[in-house]
Amino acid sequence: MRVLPDIGAEVPIQVRAPSALDLFxxxxxxxxxxxxxxxxxxTVEHDGHPALLIHGPLQGVxxxxxxxxxxxxxxxxxxxxxxHLAPAYLGDELECGGRVIAxxxxxxxxxxxxxxxxxxxxxxxxxxxxxx
Amino acid sequence: MGVITDEARRWxxxxxxxxxxxxxxxxxxxxxxxxxxxxxxxFVRDAAVAAGYPDVVAPSLYPYVVRTHASALDPFDQLxxxxxxxxxxxxxxxxxAMAGETRVVVGERVVAGDTxxxxxxxxxxxxxxxxxxxxxxxxxxxxxxxxxxxxVARENFTRIYR
Numbered sequence: 001m002r003v004l005p006d007i008g009a010e011v012p013i014q015v016r017a018p019s020a021l022d023l024f025x026x027x028x029x030x031x032x033x034x035x036x037x038x039x040x041x042x043t044v045e046h047d048g049h050p051a052l053l054i055h056g057p058l059q060g061v062x063x064x065x066x067x068x069x070x071x072x073x074x075x076x077x078x079x080x081x082x083x084h085l086a087p088a089y090l091g092d093e094l095e096c097g098g099r100v101i102a103x104x105x106x107x108x109x110x111x112x113x114x115x116x117x118x119x120x121x122x123x124x125x126x127x128x129x130x131x132x
Numbered sequence: 133m134g135v136i137t138d139e140a141r142r143w144x145x146x147x148x149x150x151x152x153x154x155x156x157x158x159x160x161x162x163x164x165x166x167x168x169x170x171x172x173x174x175f176v177r178d179a180a181v182a183a184g185y186p187d188v189v190a191p192s193l194y195p196y197v198v199r200t201h202a203s204a205l206d207p208f209d210q211l212x213x214x215x216x217x218x219x220x221x222x223x224x225x226x227x228x229a230m231a232g233e234t235r236v237v238v239g240e241r242v243v244a245g246d247t248x249x250x251x252x253x254x255x256x257x258x259x260x261x262x263x264x265x266x267x268x269x270x271x272x273x274x275x276x277x278x279x280x281x282x283x284v285a286r287e288n289f290t291r292i293y294r
Contacts, residue, residue, distance in 0.1 A: 016168070025166035029159075030200045033215040047214070056231040061167045061193050068192065077192050081235040 002074045004108050004131060011098040011110065014066045018054055020090055026058045054088040059096075059123040063112040066096040067127055075107055075129035082112070082125025092116050107131045135266045136259055140223050144270060148252040151202035157188040157244035163197055164190075180243070190242035195276040195285040198248050224268055224293050232269060232290030239276075239283035247279045255288055268293040 018026075024038045035042040036053045043049045060082050068077065088094060098112035107130040114123040157177065164174035172179035173189050180188045203217050210218050216229075242248065255271040270291050276284040 022166065022168070025162075029162040029166040030197045031204050032200050033204050033211060033217070035215040039215075042214070057193070057196055057234070058167065060234060060236075061191070064192050065167070065169070077238055079235070079237045080193075081233060083233040084231055 002131065004071075004074055004103065004129075005100050007100050007103055009100045011066050011070050011112065013095045013097040014062070014069070015093055015095055016062045016114075017093040018058065018090070020052060023052055023054065023058075023090060026055055030057070049087070050089055052090040054090065054092065054094070054122075056084050056123065059084070059088060059094065059114050060125070062094065062096045062114060063098070063123065063125050064127065067098060067110055067112060067129065071129055073132060075131050078107070078128050078130045080112075080125055080127040082123055084123050086116075086120050086122045088114065088116065088122040092122075094122065101126070105131075134259075135225055135268055136257060137223070140268075141257065143223050144254045144257050150249055150251045151198070152247055152249050153198045153201060154247045155190065155198075155242055155244060159197070160188050160190045160194065160242075160244055163194055167191065177244070185241065185243055187244040189244075192238055193236065194242055195236075195248065195250075195274075196287065198276060199250050199252070199274045199287065202250055202252075222268075222270060222293065226266070226268065226293045228294055230292050230294070232271075232292045233288075234290075235288040237283075237286045239285060240278060242278070242284055246284075248284060249277050251275045262294060265294065 027037045036047055037055055040052055043052055094114040096114045098110050100108050101111045102109040110127045112125045112127055113121050115121050161175045169191055173183050177188050203220050206217050212218055252274050255273040257270050259266050259268045272289055274287045278284050
């Protein structure tokens with residue numbers, strides 16, 4: 001049987017700093033038309049944000065990727081929940097990490113987060129992985 | 133209190149048509165590229181087959197793409213000024229939206245060639261008094277199944293209007 005990490009083990013941090021191209025391509029591949037992710041004049045002048053926003057669902061993907069690249073073939077994600085605590089903007093560097101908060105015979109549960117370099121948590125979540 | 137009118141409740145509780153989407157290898161590769169994936173199982177058929185999948189396999193949260201396509205295919209004159217589809221905006225006194233919680237249950241893997249059916253329903257709608265006025269929480273549930281009727285994902289997404 002493959003060995004899974006113990007409670008308290010930390011997900012190695014991945015730093016994600018999506019460029020304007022990344023934001024545009026995430027919108028394009030998702031057919032997501034909301035302007036605050038690719039239209040800077042609208043975002044700044046109309047909506048009053050300092051810069052383009054990093055999509056919440058893209059941050060959700062980043063959380064999953066941090067966990068999946070750590071666990072590899074050992075376990076597969078069966079569920080995730082996440083919510084956003086603060087906006088993340090183009091130019092922000094997001095440190096994506098987490099830790100194991102529960103284990104049992106069939107898998108484990110992780111707490112996951114994305115954090116700006118000033119310490120502000122932008123997205124926090126929990127995911128469950130099943131042993132393979 | 134009481135921003136959720138009968139009209140808003142009828143709007144939210146209406147029947148939503150289901151949406152079928154045939155997933156191509158290109159769709160999967162585009163999403164994988166846009167999210168920074170590098171594993172060849174998302175890009176190259178032979179790599180996916182070698183890993184035991186019938187074809188190019190989608191990343192875990194890919195089903196999200198199917199539901200965004202389902203809601204954003206109206207003509208551009210049926211979009212809000214901010215780009216979001218007018219059909220998705222509830223008749224509430226407040227239209228400024230922010231994302232609330234997302235919950236996703238992941239089932240069978242999506243592979244190229246699958247036809248994904250997404251159904252949508254209101255899970256719940258309720259209001260709370262916020263510091264700067266009423267907040268309305270609209271939780272939609274999206275169920276994704278493949279051509280064999282297997283559950284691929286279930287996503288509960290809450291949008292908060294203030």
